[in-house]
Ligand SMILES: C=CC1=C(C)c2cc3[nH]c(cc4nc(cc5[nH]c(cc1n2)c(C)c5CCC(=O)O)C(CCC(=O)O)=C4C)c(C)c3C=C
Ligand SMILES: [Fe+2]
């Protein structure tokens with residue numbers, strides 16, 4: 314078959330190539346140099362980043378990455394993103410006469426987003442659907458992805474037609490997949506809570522108009538309604554705080570430390586904002602968070618894995634992608 318003219322590009326945040334100090338430094342340098350992530354004045358940020366953070370953090374983070382690295386020598390985030398892409402490619406095979414290609418890229422690290430978009434355009438892709446794997450919109454994630462998607466376009470005369478998948482924080486297909494991942498969880502005991510922990514964001518971003526907090530709250534309300542939970546059966550919080558300015562509250566780690574003394578001894582934790590398990594879920598929540606909660610007097614800690622490449626999530630995402638591709642899967646190519 315000729316090269317596909319329509320492409321679906323799944324985009325994840327990114328991850329180091331290896332769990333080593335050098336690879337983590339390279340990854341963090343790219344990540345933390347992004348103005349969408351840290352928007353501090355460069356004259357103040359540069360000395361902090363290069364003089365302190367990139368000297369101290371990579372060796373500490375590399376040790377944590379080593380704990381979660383997989384036997385197949387990949388990071389969990391890369392493993393699940395690739396598995397999702399392979400399954401989605403299988404599902405879209407033969408769906409258009411000129412072919413539909415499904416690929417994936419990372420905003421930071423490899424395979425790099427800028428390179429991937431450039432090669433898709435060079436290879437003749439004329440319609441491109443970008444699927445940021447972030448259910449809740451944040452400028453630090455989705456807008457940053459779009460900045461990078463546009464960069465290679467500057468050097469090509471013919472730009473493909475671009476679509477970007479709408480943030481799916483309130484889509485039935487996503488909420489239903491989260492419900493499916495909680496199957497068998499019994500929250501009827503009075504000392505048991507469901508904790509929904511989302512990645513944090515500086516509060517200032519929200520004050521300046523970022524809808525992220527609102528999107529997280531909406532996901533939580535739709536999910537807890539769908540599960541028929543009472544208000545005293547669930548809580549939501551924000552994890553992975555970084556830097557010194559105020560971040561969204563309440564902080565997940567603080568809840569792990571204080572909930573047992575308030576009589577909440579059992580916790581089921583899920584991270585609906587993470588499409589795939591990664592350092593922030595497997596290490597920060599399922600390992601360190603578990604230890605913190607049990608040490609503080611908790612008796613039971615149940616971590617629910619992310620949607621990853623679960624078949625019911627592939628079904629859900631396939632449906633949402635089909636909706637976004639309206640008019641693209643049938644009929645002739647336009648200019
Ligand atoms: C100012 C710093 C950060 C902002 C803002 C931020 C937003 C943000 N991040 C994710 C998703 C992920 N972040 C991950 C790792 C990670 N995040 C930060 C900092 C900010 N994130 C750092 C420094 C790191 C690196 C890890 C470390 O050194 O501790 C990951 C995991 C990647 C992996 O390889 O496993 C994810 C996923 C979202 C969704 C978000 C905004 C809402
Ligand atoms: Fe992050």
Ligand SMILES: [Fe+2]
Nearest residue numbers: 553592593597
């Ligand atoms: Fe973290």
